[in-house]
Amino acid sequence: MMIADQNLVKKMNKRRLLQEVIHHSPISRANLSKTTGLNKSTVSAQIQEMVDEKFIFEIGQGQSSGGRRPVMLMFNKQAGYAIGVDIGVDDMTVLLTDLDGSIVTERYFDLKQSSPDETIALLLTTNQQMIDTMPASPYGLIGIGICVPGLVNREEQIVLTPNTHWNGVELKKIVESTFNVPVTIENEANAGAYGENIYGAAKAYDDFIYISVSTGIGVGLVLGNELYRGVHGFSGEMGHMTIDFNGPKCNCGNRGCWELYASEKAFRQSLPGEWNDDEIASRLQKNDVELFRALENFGHYLGIGLVNIANTFDPEAVILRNPLIESNPFVLNALKNTLSSRMNVRFDTECAFLPSTLGKNAPALGACSMMIEQFINGITA
Numbered sequence: 001m002m003i004a005d006q007n008l009v010k011k012m013n014k015r016r017l018l019q020e021v022i023h024h025s026p027i028s029r030a031n032l033s034k035t036t037g038l039n040k041s042t043v044s045a046q047i048q049e050m051v052d053e054k055f056i057f058e059i060g061q062g063q064s065s066g067g068r069r070p071v072m073l074m075f076n077k078q079a080g081y082a083i084g085v086d087i088g089v090d091d092m093t094v095l096l097t098d099l100d101g102s103i104v105t106e107r108y109f110d111l112k113q114s115s116p117d118e119t120i121a122l123l124l125t126t127n128q129q130m131i132d133t134m135p136a137s138p139y140g141l142i143g144i145g146i147c148v149p150g151l152v153n154r155e156e157q158i159v160l161t162p163n164t165h166w167n168g169v170e171l172k173k174i175v176e177s178t179f180n181v182p183v184t185i186e187n188e189a190n191a192g193a194y195g196e197n198i199y200g201a202a203k204a205y206d207d208f209i210y211i212s213v214s215t216g217i218g219v220g221l222v223l224g225n226e227l228y229r230g231v232h233g234f235s236g237e238m239g240h241m242t243i244d245f246n247g248p249k250c251n252c253g254n255r256g257c258w259e260l261y262a263s264e265k266a267f268r269q270s271l272p273g274e275w276n277d278d279e280i281a282s283r284l285q286k287n288d289v290e291l292f293r294a295l296e297n298f299g300h301y302l303g304i305g306l307v308n309i310a311n312t313f314d315p316e317a318v319i320l321r322n323p324l325i326e327s328n329p330f331v332l333n334a335l336k337n338t339l340s341s342r343m344n345v346r347f348d349t350e351c352a353f354l355p356s357t358l359g360k361n362a363p364a365l366g367a368c369s370m371m372i373e374q375f376i377n378g379i380t381a
Helices: 001-023 028-037 042-050 114-131 171-179 188-199 262-269 277-285 290-314 322-329 330-340 345-350 359-379
Strands: 058-059 070-076 081-087 091-098 103-110 141-148 158-160 183-187 208-213 215-224 227-228 315-321 354-356
Touching: 001 028, 001 042, 001 070, 001 359, 028 042, 028 070, 042 058, 042 227, 081 188, 081 359, 091 114, 091 345, 091 359, 103 114, 103 359, 114 141, 114 171, 141 171, 141 188, 141 359, 171 183, 183 188, 183 315, 188 208, 188 215, 188 315, 188 359, 208 290, 208 359, 215 290, 262 290, 277 290, 290 315, 290 330, 315 322, 315 359, 322 330, 322 359, 330 354
Parallel strands: 081 141, 141 183, 208 315, 315 354
Antiparallel strands: 058 070, 081 091, 091 103, 208 215, 215 227
8 A cells, every 4th residue: 555655646746747847848856846845856856757758858057046057847849749630510620739739730621522431531541641741759649639510428429410420430449440549539619628728718717618600509618627528528519509499490409509590601691692701801891781780690699699608607708719700800799799788797897708819720729639638647647
C-alpha cells in the first residue's frame, strides 16, 4: 500500500509540474518549486525525467535575481502531433496541429452529394497524407479526434445525425484499425465548445454556451469549466427544441424545431433567390433591403431559442459560430434586440454575446485538443 501511494504521489507531482511548464514556459526549476510547493530535489528529479522523455527541453539561462542565473525550461510542443477532423453536412475540415494546438497543415473539402463511404475514403487518404508529411518528432501522431453533427453516445458511437446518413457507422473502429492510434469521436458542437474554451473566445469563461449555426444548430455546454455531455452523451441537442408546437416536421421526428427557423439553411431558404456567398457579400455592401430583412429575421429567430437557453443555464457568455454572424454585427444586434424584449434587462448586460474567434476551425481544433489532453494525461498515468 505504501509503494502504491508513493507511485500515485509521484504521478500527481509529475502532472502538476508538466502543467506548470506547459502554461508558464519559460520557467526555471526554482520557480517551479515556488509555484507548486514541491521541494527542489523532487522538482529536479521529475524535470530531468521529462527532459529525458523529450517532453521538456532547456533553452539556456534566464535573468538572475541574485546568485547563479537559472536554466529556463520549455514544453516541447513538437514532441508529437494530433489530427482533428470536422465532418459537416456539406464539408469537411482536417487539421494537423502540434501539442500546443498550433496548426501545421489544414485541408478543406466540399462534401456535397458525398456518401459516408466516400467521405471515409477521403478522410483516410487525407489523414495518411498528413502523416506522411508530418515533421519528425519523438512521439509522432498521438491521436485523431473526429466530430460529427449529431448524437454520439458515451461509447463514442454515432447514434443519430438528422441531416446526414452517419447513423450506426463504426467510424471509431475504422480509423483506429487503419492508423493504430487513439481515436475520439465527438459531437461537433461539443468539440467546438472545447476548442473555443482552450484556444478561442471562451478562454476567460467557466460557464458558457457555444452555438454552432449551419445546416442545423448544435449547442455545446461548458458548465463549471467542464464540458457537459449528459448521462448518455446527448446533451446540447437544443437545435431540436420546439419553438412552434404546430410547426413543420423536422428530420429528427419532432415538429417546429428551432433549427427549422434559425439555422443558416433556414436563412438561405428565406432569401428571394439562390444567392451564393459572393452575392450575399455584394448585397451587404450595397445595403440591400431584402437581405437585411432576412438577416434581421435570422437574428430574431436565433434570439427566440436563446431566450430558452439563457433562462435555463444563466451563462457568463454565449459564443456563436457562423460566418454571417462573425462577419456582420447586424445579426448579433438583431439577436440582442429579441433578447432585450423578452428577458430581464440585467441578463443582456451581464452575459457576453461573442462571435467565434476560431471560425470554421473551432470543432477540428477542439477535437485535436481532446487528443492532446488525453496524451498529456497519459504521460503521467
